[in-house]
Amino acid sequence: MATRQIVIIGGGIIGCTTAYYLSRHSSTSSQSIQITLLEASEHGPAQGASGKAGGLVARWAYPKEIVDLSFNEHVKLADEHNGKDRWGWRYVGCGSWEGRGELVEQPSEDDVTRENKSLEKTLGLPGGQKPAKAKRKTGLPEDLQWVKEELTDSYTPMAKHGATAQVHPYLFTTSMFQLAKDNGVACIHGKAVAILQESGAVTGVEYLDPKTGGKEIIPATQVVLAAGAWSPNVVPNLPISSMRAHSITFRPRAGVNITPYVLFTEILAPTGSSSPEIYARPDNEVYACGTGDDAPLPPSVDEVAVDEAACALIQAHVTSISQELREGVVEKRQACYLSLVSTGGGPIVGEAKHIASGLFIGTGHTCWGISNAPGTAKALTELIMDGQIKSANLKKLDPSVILL
Ligand SMILES: Cc1cc2nc3c(=O)[nH]c(=O)nc-3n(C[C@H](O)[C@H](O)[C@H](O)COP(=O)(O)OP(=O)(O)OC[C@H]3O[C@@H](n4cnc5c(N)ncnc54)[C@H](O)[C@@H]3O)c2cc1C
Known part of the structure; x- marks a missing residue:
């Protein structure tokens, strides 16, 4: 039994890039960690906005708290994995x-x-x-x-x-997915319906299995909600509109x-x-x-x-x-569909402790989710694995600020 069981809900750019960063974190190989990505589409990842966006990556995107971190991560990912040929980075x-x-x-x-x-x-x-x-x-x-x-x-x-670049968003997202899979991330086709918790901490994700039509449970010590515009279907009352x-x-x-x-x-x-x-x-x-x-x-x-x-x-x-x-x-x-934070601002990036400890949220990326995905994924990975976001100050995007 793995010491940590991390379930990511949603195989858009936020979910796939988070799976990639989690699978590459230095302590992932030394600890016993099982990472599972749950995607509702029968066609696999990147079927929503993440596969159908323009793909602009810009230093003039917003919010500024995450933009530079994310742009720099795009540059590194493209260098490391030949993004030029693999996902049209330029x-x-x-x-x-x-x-x-x-x-x-x-x-x-x-x-x-x-x-x-x-x-x-x-x-x-x-x-x-x-x-x-x-x-x-x-x-x-x-x-x-x-x-x-x-x-x-x-x-x-x-x-x-030098302040504006691009990726092909479908190729970028599916490449992140494939690289995460190559590093041991499991993928399940199913639609999350509820996050299970006991004594204020997450214990699992309940999902509909399209093969049987029945409900199944994936045990979890940490859950990352990255279901874009559909996020409120899993955690009700999230201020996300589309x-x-x-x-x-x-x-x-x-x-x-x-x-x-x-x-x-x-x-x-x-x-x-x-x-x-x-x-x-x-x-x-x-x-x-x-x-x-x-x-x-x-x-x-x-x-x-x-x-x-x-x-x-x-x-x-x-x-x-x-x-x-x-x-x-x-x-x-x-x-x-774009996901928007209905109370303004966003995206929401961080742990929603007031809902359940171990519930991490990465959603509401408006029109800049392609640009801001690697920064979001790196920040969530640091928070989950190291207990704090070290690469940027994302306090303004924390669920405790946005969800109040
Ligand atoms: C026309 C357009 C152009 C854009 N151009 C750009 C651009 O140039 N640059 C830029 O930075 N951004 C751009 N964006 C924004 C960008 O596309 C989004 O911010 C980004 O794709 C959001 O990614 P996501 O992973 O949060 O959501 P999504 O891509 O919507 O992915 C969510 C995933 O979660 C899955 N899911 C949903 N519910 C469940 C469930 N219950 N269980 C399991 N899985 C579930 C869905 O099937 C989907 O695969 C554009 C958006 C649009 C609409």
């Missing part, structure tokens, strides 16, 4: 692009009036929500040729070189060179204004996501509904400024 140019869209395809009126909630990625930039306008006529970089110069009003770099967002991926024609830029756009199109984010990826894939909506959270990640009209609208707006993308093929049309 530095990118990132800019705010403003301009006009050409009429390509007319979406229906219904499409044009749908929900329009910002993902709020640029809140961490100095000076508030928006970067200043470029002083030059357009400011468009010479090598950024996959948006039309004649439609550009302004391009403004959002951060200095927001659905759609995204699509393009495959440009062979031979078309998509240089490494991420654009935060403001497009004034004939059909109205929109602000898709557009991410060039190393394998010449291009990802684009739109704003969020209020669609209610389904019971599991496998039941997330994709609104084809929302995807068509992203496609129409993005292709209204880029001939290269207009001539490409749309390969994926998808949706996923």
Whole structure:
């Protein structure tokens, strides 16, 4: 019997990266520790936001308490495991692009009036929500040729070189999962329904076994709740809300060179204004996501509904400024849910002792969970294995502060 039995609930980027760090902690090999990751999706890890995000990793992300730690960990992970080839790690140019869209395809009126909630990625930039306008006529970089110069009003770099990088989030998350498994982490397919406790301390996780339809129990001395938007289904009354967002991926024609830029756009199109984010990826894939909506959270990640009209609208707006993308093929049309701390701030990172000792929470990562995952995972690992977070001061993110 292992002296510690750690169960991680959720195989998104937070759960998989935490499994990786726990399995590599110096005392894991010397102590008898069993780490188990429980994932509800029948398709395995990274089926939610962690597989469908843009993948930006930025020093200008937020909250600042965790950003530098996490960015530096991304750099180390990429060095150690050849992240460049394995999960598309690279530095990118990132800019705010403003301009006009050409009429390509007319979406229906219904499409044009749908929900329009910002993902709020640029809140961490100095000076508030928006970067200043470029002083030059357009400011468009010479090598950024996959948006039309004649439609550009302004391009403004959002951060200095080296402050913005990217990963392919699905490849990063599944690589963390595989590396954790290689190091002995067990994986169970099942949906956690309750955290069991005795005398104020966790004793196990109850889950639904999809094979039998019955309830099973995994004994636990420590539990990490990393179920993203679904976290309140396991620990009721957590102040976590959710927001659905759609995204699509393009495959440009062979031979078309998509240089490494991420654009935060403001497009004034004939059909109205929109602000898709557009991410060039190393394998010449291009990802684009739109704003969020209020669609209610389904019971599991496998039941997330994709609104084809929302995807068509992203496609129409993005292709209204880029001939290269207009001539490409749309390969994926998808949706996923952000988890937000409904009382503001977040993420929640730490031990929720007032609920049960041994219950650790890593959720509510808003639009920056890819960037902030390694920092979250390292901090949780230090807390679980060493009894305190040494690498950063995350007191503001502690459950005792956020959950009061
Ligand atoms: C459109 C969009 C673009 C984004 N772009 C970026 C970006 O560029 N950079 C960035 O840093 N962040 C980005 N994000 C945010 C980022 O995707 C999230 O913050 C991050 O993926 C959250 O990871 P997670 O592991 O907490 O949650 P999730 O990825 O949602 O994973 C939760 C997992 O828990 C599982 N689960 C749920 N309930 C249970 C249960 N009861 N039992 C077992 N398993 C369960 C789910 O099946 C799922 O696999 C973006 C988000 C969106 C929506």
